[in-house]
Amino acid sequence: MTQPADLPKDATHRLEELEHGLFTSDLSVNEFLLVKEAGFHPLGFVMGSSIYHIGLQTRKWGESQELTKLTEAMYTARELAMTRMEEEAEELGADGVVGVRLDVNYYEWGSDSAEFIAFGTAVKAEDGTSYKNALGKPFTSDLSGQDFWTLLQTGHVPQGLVMGTCVYHIAHRKLTQALGSVGQNVELPNFTQALYEARELAMTRMQDEASQLNASGIVGVRLEEKSHQWGSHTIEFLSLGTAVTKTTGEVTLPTPLTIISLDN
Amino acid sequence: MADPAEDLPEAAVRRFSSGAFSSGLTVPDFAACLQLGLQPVGLVQGFCVMQWGWYGSGSSYMRGANPYSMGGQTAGAYSESYRCPHGYVSAEHRMWGQNLEQPWVEQAWSSGYHSAYARMLEEATALGAHGVIGVVDRVTQVSDSQTSEFHFLGTAVTVDDGPPPAGGTPWTTYLAGQRLTKSIEAGFMPIAVVASMASVRVWAYCITEYLMEGGRGWGNPNQVQEVEQVTKAHMAVRQLARKHVRQQLVGDALHGVEIDVVKRELAQGDEVIDCTIRGNRVRRFKDFDNVPAPRPTVRLS
Numbered sequence: 241m242t243q244p245a246d247l248p249k250d251a252t253h254r255l256e257e258l259e260h261g262l263f264t265s266d267l268s269v270n271e272f273l274l275v276k277e278a279g280f281h282p283l284g285f286v287m288g289s290s291i292y293h294i295g296l297q298t299r300k301w302g303e304s305q306e307l308t309k310l311t312e313a314m315y316t317a318r319e320l321a322m323t324r325m326e327e328e329a330e331e332l333g334a335d336g337v338v339g340v341r342l343d344v345n346y347y348e349w350g351s352d353s354a355e356f357i358a359f360g361t362a363v364k365a366e367d368g369t370s371y372k373n374a375l376g377k378p379f380t381s382d383l384s385g386q387d388f389w390t391l392l393q394t395g396h397v398p399q400g401l402v403m404g405t406c407v408y409h410i411a412h413r414k415l416t417q418a419l420g421s422v423g424q425n426v427e428l429p430n431f432t433q434a435l436y437e438a439r440e441l442a443m444t445r446m447q448d449e450a451s452q453l454n455a456s457g458i459v460g461v462r463l464e465e466k467s468h469q470w471g472s473h474t475i476e477f478l479s480l481g482t483a484v485t486k487t488t489g490e491v492t493l494p495t496p497l498t499i500i501s502l503d504n
Numbered sequence: 505m506a507d508p509a510e511d512l513p514e515a516a517v518r519r520f521s522s523g524a525f526s527s528g529l530t531v532p533d534f535a536a537c538l539q540l541g542l543q544p545v546g547l548v549q550g551f552c553v554m555q556w557g558w559y560g561s562g563s564s565y566m567r568g569a570n571p572y573s574m575g576g577q578t579a580g581a582y583s584e585s586y587r588c589p590h591g592y593v594s595a596e597h598r599m600w601g602q603n604l605e606q607p608w609v610e611q612a613w614s615s616g617y618h619s620a621y622a623r624m625l626e627e628a629t630a631l632g633a634h635g636v637i638g639v640v641d642r643v644t645q646v647s648d649s650q651t652s653e654f655h656f657l658g659t660a661v662t663v664d665d666g667p668p669p670a671g672g673t674p675w676t677t678y679l680a681g682q683r684l685t686k687s688i689e690a691g692f693m694p695i696a697v698v699a700s701m702a703s704v705r706v707w708a709y710c711i712t713e714y715l716m717e718g719g720r721g722w723g724n725p726n727q728v729q730e731v732e733q734v735t736k737a738h739m740a741v742r743q744l745a746r747k748h749v750r751q752q753l754v755g756d757a758l759h760g761v762e763i764d765v766v767k768r769e770l771a772q773g774d775e776v777i778d779c780t781i782r783g784n785r786v787r788r789f790k791d792f793d794n795v796p797a798p799r800p801t802v803r804l805s
Contacts, residue, residue: 387530387532391535424555425612426554432553432653435551439551457527462528481526481527493535493539500800503802
């Protein structure tokens, strides 16, 4: 399922309906208005999913280390879901997808498996300008309609939702180590360094993705930490953000208005 | 990680050599940051995992003794003793009570906080930043229950045509976006984020224990009565946290203060009250700009 032809039959049927003018979207009314104000029209709600079997990897009890197999699984599965969502957007002739969300679901019937889902609203510029990214694909972004409008006012356009992940095993402390520092307030440099390294790896990988898109920066970076079903000593560090490029030179932003709300 | 000046992880150095900037700012904050003449140069972070020592479980044998005379602990600024007025002698009857500051806990917290902060500053300095905005700090427990991680995140920025920061150390602020803009328009420049923590242990004596268990007024069941020992502990912990944070201001002002009080019961009648104060150390550099008259608005949603 890597080519556009691999979309499910029902997806093709749904997309055909959307091509005839009807659009679906998960935008709120305010978001819809601002996306229109920014010069874009929603084409349809698009999604992609991948059910992935996450392999096993041995870990050393007393050693902090990256679990590369798990990192690869978590990254590839999300990429597959994202690619399928982009395929749906391309089928609709979209310039991009806004409000992208990434979820991971676990089911009782699939031990060691997880479903990775990506969904968002495909949009197209009303004036016919192409906003496809440096790779010739529709841009993706986790920005809300309001954020999308604001970003365009700053002279930047989104290039893609970029992410980096790192699954890291945090070492257990040996009895001798624990006894050696009992009753003391001390820094545990090995733990500090392990957690630090894991987050930096996730962020570096995210920035590598942005560089491939020739982005000038990433906005709204989030750093999420989850143990999923691996126990408390194995943590996935996921770094996510929207890569942007600057399109125009000097931009003069309007001075914000001071208001007083008369609502309760 | 003994020398914060040279201990950046290799991955951090590689990340900084990349061309694209990263920023933890929301899009509205990013827009406000550009409007203010600040250019984001990178998301910066700092961490420190600390093990918390063991401080005993509040043995009744210690009541009434000087808590700072044992184990070479640093003396606190606050301790107060309470003595039972009844003259009973019984293992069940709490004859002594004590409120005491725990400077060893405060020092551990301060050490973790400032180590993580120094590492974030180190990343910002490596990026040539003038300041760090939108700082977020948190303390979380790491797997084993005895360890806590101090975690700092912020967006390093440069000031358009601005001079390098005084002393080479970037300024920092918890503020970003319009809140930062308004603070600067009001004539205050950010200097640094500051925080302090105070910890007071309460070992209840008989009257406190009775009242905390829901007993009516001592000697007069119909009268509502203040639990004096706990009230004093609450007042003391807040005053101590304020005193500690004031020592970091060196004559500057503190804006946007957040006070967080956490109470933990360790055993019946024994509890710890921790108070954390965070805020922005700011310095006045110009007179207050008049804010334009606000326009009344009504939401339609």
